[in-house]
Amino acid sequence: MTRAAALRLGAFAGALALAFAAAFAIGAAVEPIAAAKPEASMEGHGGGHSESGGQLPGLAVSDAGYTFAPQTTFYQAGAKTALRFTIQGPDGKPVTQYQQTHEKDLHLIVVRRDLSGFHHVHPTRDAGGTWSIPFTFTAGGTWRLYADFKPAGLDRTLTLGTDVNVSGLYIPVPLSEPSSNYSFHGYDVTLAGSPVAGKETELTFTVSRGGKPVTDLQPYLGAFGHLVSLRSGDLAYLHNHPAEEATAGMKGGPSITFGTTFPTAGTYSLFLDFQHAGAVHTAEFTVRVGSEGTTIVPPATVTPEHEETPHGHS
Template sequence: MNTIGRTATFAVGLALVFGASLGIGHAVGPVGGESADAHADHGMESSADPMGSGDTVPGGLQISEHGYTLVPPSEPLPAGKKTDFRFRITGPDGKPVTRYTQSHGKDLHFIVARSDLSGFQHVHPELAADGTWSVPLTFRSAGSYRVFTDFVPAGGSGLTLGADVSVAGDYRPTPLPAPSHTAHVDGYTVTLSGDATAGAASMLTLSVAKNGRPVTDLQPYLGAYGHLVALRQGDLAYLHVHPQGAPGDGTTPPGPGITFHAEFPSATAYRLYLDFQHQGKVHTAEFTVRAAASHTGSGSGSDADMPEHGGHDH
């Protein structure tokens, strides 16, 4: 996983800067019969970024970087059926990578989302001796999905590689839910406070409650009380941040609030996915936010009367 340092104060932001975008089609129609397209290797630089503010290619938009390549399945996958999803990471020598450095307790983190930002999953595959990763996955509906591999090769730096895979069937896109400050999942209510501002450090706090009572006994998950992924609408550029502080540091309480610092590179919509663990189970709360241009001084573009929507669990 890309290692993003935990900050000690509110003044320091965690960020992965997004760069060039790669669009994904959303047309309704049959999917399948062709090998899944994956994003080409763009290298580390981009000349003109139509959506972002940097000249660095962001995580998740490249299938290959620094000699490491994600090799996903080439055949279309079934919808609604559990599949043994297998893939490899090859190294600069062209051979499958078999040695990794753990980051946040795992050798590799695997993220899945459909091109319309639905169907989010965060799982942890198993590595075989020959360098093949495998994980049981169910793709709930047809369409084009982006898969992300977040890892640190032994002796190397953290990388996030991404590729598109096809799930056969009739693709019917799900509209992006409207921005909201509240999400409901499995009897929990998660409230988002703070503004998402493009091109500036944004502090976001997500507070967890159950049955109307604040949850103050969150359990560590991947070395923190919360795990946040953000994907940008359109190109699914990937931002992965961790909260301020850490369990056991003497200053970070186990809820109800989990505070993150992040930088949103462009004034557009993002989907946030918060994983948190309570009473031995991991839940995922989902939010849509719209980052406002920094000169406006406005926030996420969401109002108190915006509709609420839910999340899902693993």
């Protein structure tokens, strides 16, 4: 080996060592998420889902022999495409038989990994077990897909998660600061509650419009509200529904109460779906969950109206 080659190799090794050192320093500076305890369930009233074997929902692509298999993991931002996938069963074949949960065979949640661009949609399934839905990823980046379903013959609901890559302009969107109020399109939604890590807590959302309580919320998927909570960092998934069921013709509101258990301390993004005047709306909240005695949700304050973040419901 020539001296010049040796010097180049030494420089490369030195640069690589510096890169690893920088990566370690950055990782150490990031606020850690407390390790999940197997007994800390992401379960709640009205249809919350618990983990299997200590694994929190949404973190694994496979569970109980079932695997979430997208047709492709590469997409282009801004281009309408068909989002296709199968759920492969223990026999390796696409699952074609499901038990309905909340009026659907499968719920699909799509969100970018910075927790922007939340969508809760319902694809259709063909006879061969392939699910599909027209979909447009609004921006570049890594997006997380969650399939929430209950296969025929299984006694529990599964939530499987996987990432897809979307090419295009990527501008990270920071999480909003914790607030008990979210305003958009004339609606004001307030959140009350003080969740404590590892303990069941009640969260109450109150909906008003134009300064008046909304008392005619409409049933949506068998309830007056749906709540998805995602833990910042690893995006562990928690899906709850209120204890009160809702059928056609019923009216609800202005309050929707959920019983839920956040498994660990950390920062969570909460996405509340509700239906009013024939349209489904989504309110978003950031909540910091701490240990017992910590006040989590700040007092209600008047906040400027949010521009509607792209959401999808179908």
